[in-house]
Amino acid sequence: MIPNTTILAISSGVLGLLAVVFLAGSRLLSPEIRRYGYVAVLASGAMSVTYLLMSAEVLTVSTSGTDESVVRFIGYTVVWAGISYVLGAVADAGQRKTAAVFGCSLVTLWGTFASWLVSGLAGTVVSLGIVLGFVGLVYLLVGPVSRTAAATSEHRELLYSKLEYLILLSWAGLIMLGLLSEQNLGLTGSFVGQIAASYVDLVLLVGFGGLVLRNTTALEQTAATTVLLPFFDGDDTGETATSGAETTADTAD
Secondary structure, three states, X not given: OXXXXXXXXXXXXXXXXXXXXXXXXXXXXXXXXXXXXXXXXXXXXXXXXXXXXHHOOOOEEEOOOOEEEHHHHHHHHHHHHHHHHHHHHHHOXXXXXXXXXXXXXXXXXXXXXXXXXXXXXXXXHHHHHHHHHHHHHHHHHHOHHHHHHHOOOHHHHHHHHHHHHHHHHHHHHHHHHHHXXXXXXXXXXXXXXXXXXXXXXXXXXXXXXXXXXXXXXXXXXXXXXXXXXXXXXXXXXXXXXXXXXXXXXXXXX
């Protein structure tokens, strides 16, 4: 059987190559939307470094079933921050709804890690938090954020729908793997669990980067009208206009 460290090293190399491909693709984008491509580069690069550090057993802690690296969850935090940013910008969701999407992702993510460390009543509370985090994420994506996306252009709404499905399917896969893992139900060993996790990560990152690089019209419309992070997206004039629109939308919700 292939050692886990080898699987992790190979995964790191594949994701590193993916980051290089996304970087080359991003350089071909027009300057005003290049930042969205760089988010895909950051996500893939972060997970490449994550897998490399995991193969070196950096920040490894003992859980209820096996040893697990905290680095994995730090890497996922970077990935979901980037995905939440692009999703919120495309949907014109505003800072509060985008932050809520990211927050629900963090609750689900770090709740899964915490569930491997505690048991009894504390484990029950953490498991409930995971469920609530995921339910909150689903509610936001199919409810308030979907409605703001529907109020944008056809191209942006279509891109949002694709990102939404990708995110929900990826989260469903990650949660299922967490439940079946050695730390919980114990139905998968470390080898199978790592192969499956690497596959889900690859599908998520390839899908995300591919959608970003191939939907330039939607991103050009997004860049022209939406400022989600003033220090990253645009000038003060754009920020004021978007902030006003966000306030009106939040009041309507």
